[in-house]
Amino acid sequence: MSEYNNIKKESLKPTLWHHYSSMKEVVEKGSKVIVSGNGAVIRDLEGKEYIDGLSMLWVVNAGHNRREIIEAMKEQMDLIGYASLFGGYSNAPAVLAASKLKEIAPAGLNRVFFVSGGSEAVETAIKMSRQYFQVKGQGGRYKVISRKEAYHGVTLGALSATGIRVYRQPFEPLVPGFHHVSAPYCYRCEFNKEPGSCNLECAEAIAQAIEWEGPKTVAAVILEPVMNALGAITPPEGYFRRVQEITRQYGVLLIIDEVVCAFGRIGAMFASEIFNIHPDMMVLAKGLTSGYAPLGAVLAKEELGQAFDDYMFIHGLTFGGHTLSTTATLKNIEVIQSEALAQKSMEMGSYLIQGLQTLRRYRTVGDIRGMGLLTAIEYVADKETRKKIPGNVRFAFKVEQLAWDRGLYLCRASVDKTYVAPPLVVSREQINRIIDILDESIGLAEKDFLG
Ligand SMILES: Cc1ncc(COP(=O)(O)O)c(C=O)c1O
Structure with missing residues (x-):
């Protein structure tokens, strides 16, 4: 759409007040504007594709672009x-x-x-x-x-x-x-x-x-x-x-x-x-x-x-x-x-949880849990004592940013939790990709935090 030409410029201004967002950061980096989607995939202004790892806030259960x-x-x-x-x-x-x-x-x-x-x-x-x-x-x-x-x-x-x-x-x-x-x-x-x-x-x-x-x-x-x-x-x-x-x-x-x-x-x-x-x-x-x-x-x-x-x-x-x-x-x-999506959620959910377990090898991954396609990773500063990650480290937020750069949308990162909940129509290949991106992103965030 031709009106979209101005969006990039506009997204660098604080006019659109984002929810639960630091507007200083939004203005510095620009808003991540999502313009289209299909199934478990979304696209930004530049046409770059991302897997929607959170169903846009646990919402898009049936997937994007259901005709x-x-x-x-x-x-x-x-x-x-x-x-x-x-x-x-x-x-x-x-x-x-x-x-x-x-x-x-x-x-x-x-x-x-x-x-x-x-x-x-x-x-x-x-x-x-x-x-x-x-x-x-x-x-x-x-x-x-x-x-x-x-x-x-x-x-x-x-x-x-x-x-x-x-x-x-x-x-x-x-x-x-x-x-x-x-x-x-x-x-x-x-x-x-x-x-x-x-x-x-x-x-x-x-x-x-x-x-x-x-x-x-x-x-x-x-x-x-x-x-x-x-x-x-x-x-x-x-x-x-x-x-x-x-x-x-x-x-x-x-x-x-x-x-x-x-x-x-x-x-x-x-x-x-x-x-x-x-x-x-x-x-x-x-x-x-x-x-x-x-x-x-x-x-x-x-x-x-x-x-x-x-x-x-x-x-x-x-x-x-x-x-x-x-x-x-x-x-x-x-x-x-x-489409028996509830059943699919159960099946894909166990596949996802199984894949996520491989991330336990990281020193910062304390727990992985969930049910169906509602899952989460909890990070810790010390696995043995379950010591919490200090708030100022913003560990999960770093994982979120690193994942976005690699083609995975994960919003609502808290200090110590990453939520993973793709649309119920997600495929095994997409889940594999989610895990690969998480693997790389957690690895980099951990290196930054623990050295
Ligand atoms: C369990 C639960 N209840 C209520 C709400 C509030 O919903 P809304 O953001 O649509 O007002 C949320 C939002 O995330 C939620 O997760």
Whole structure:
């Protein structure tokens, strides 16, 4: 496109404010502008190709340039661009998408509230739980329990559930009533236990938090099935069974945040199926449309929806359930189902994890873990003691830059973690290439760090 001629120049200015980015660095190096994609491959302005090693933020599950999704969206645009869900009006694809989600979701999640993304979905679930208890005459229940190091989004309610210090600190004081417990982080267990011989102290911490806060004051517990931000943390055996016993025992709602894990990412349409979780609410976004348009959703249990039938959920978002997005989700689900992408994610995920294990020979590679195509590498300064890499080293960020130069997109590098989560359509050859590039990049970053 001819307008693209100016982009290179413009990308060296701070006009476009990048998310979670140091604008000084962006201006120095220029924005890495991505202009096209196909399957698991993306291209930049110069036409250079990269493997999309992160599905563009764990979003593009079905892969780039899916013609069937694009064509369906074009058809919808010829009918009507926007029709809201406020005040009893709706639009056709939103009605159909809600019905489709009800059909495929774990049993009982019959009510679908559409929003525009993950943070809004978490925010909505929290507000839904609070108003639900008000309607039920238990207005004293408003507190929410989540986990340290969990990421649940950036709006103030979602950020209050988020347990990552650096994201929270600039915006404090946050919303009152949020309590964070230890994560099931077996590699660095806060209780100094080993998986298999522990007493699921990390799950018991939820019961203790409810007791400490006062059982009649707690509305909900919100958890991700596999904790993404902490580096693809799969819970120890029995964790969710115990969590479910606890939430039932105390009459607290269980909100499962599947923003990252759903739509085939970890090997099933919903991660709740894998861990046998029966949530009261499920939060969806990202892979819900594979990124073809923004959409988030809260799926709620029938009983929860019924509690609102005689009232009104005092909540609404102009763009929630947009026609373009709900059309995209319908086609996206069809693609994931017809191509058995969840199954493919499981197969390719084990191939990826197996390949990543070869990187353990590096002195800085402490742990490699994940499930399906949701994997992560955790770096350490010392393998024996698991000593953490100092923040100022920006080790993973260096790996990310080195990988980009070699044709691999890996965003969201933290100090000590590289996340690897390609689209579910990734091939074995592409996975081999991901591992080769990581191998070279980690080798160079390690040499720089340890000499
Ligand atoms: C588990 C989880 N929940 C919620 C969110 C927030 O989603 P969004 O960025 O669409 O607001 C994210 C985003 O990465 C996430 O990973």
